[in-house]
Amino acid sequence: MFSKLSLLATSLLVTLAVANYPPPPAGTANQCCGTVANNKNPVVTAVAAAVGVDLSGILGNIGVNCNPITVLGNTCSQTAVNCNANQLGKGLINVGCVPITI
Numbered sequence: 089m090f091s092k093l094s095l096l097a098t099s100l101l102v103t104l105a106v107a108n109y110p111p112p113p114a115g116t117a118n119q120c121c122g123t124v125a126n127n128k129n130p131v132v133t134a135v136a137a138a139v140g141v142d143l144s145g146i147l148g149n150i151g152v153n154c155n156p157i158t159v160l161g162n163t164c165s166q167t168a169v170n171c172n173a174n175q176l177g178k179g180l181i182n183v184g185c186v187p188i189t190i
Contacts, residue, residue, distance in 0.1 A: 117182075119171050120164035121151035124185055132181075139177030151182040157190060164190055 123131050127143040127150060135152050136143045143150065151169050172184035 116170050116172050116184075118157040118188060118190070119151055119154035119169050119182055119185070120157050121155075121167050121169055121171075121182065121185065122153035124149050124151050124167045124169055124187070126150065136177065136181060139180055141177045141181055143181075146183050148183070149185040149187075151185040153180065154182050 123129070123135075125132050126148070127133065127136075127146050129150075132150050132152055133143065136150075149169065151167070151171055154169075154171070157164060157168065168188050168190045169182075169185040170188045171182040171186075174183045175181065176183065
């Protein structure tokens with residue numbers, strides 16, 4: 089009986105946490121990126137050059153080799169960020185990224 093009550097209480101708490109989790113701002117996406125840096129970082133510039141993207145006018149953090157974080161509880165063993173919806177180089181580069189905690 090105690091285990092059923094415990095399961096019910098846990099389910100209720102998870103439901104409340106999901107219901108109160110603030111959504112990201114419109115036009116943004118949570119991403120798990122292999123590299124997050126500015127446009128002066130050698131890794132970022134090398135990847136951008138390889139796909140023909142000019143990053144000279146980009147300000148802020150740039151995410152490279154990112155995958156969407158779409159499921160609650162999904163983990164990210166690299167760098168979790170929230171990026172604006174601008175993807176360059178066939179989705180390999182995400183701009184306007186801000187670190188997040190998941």
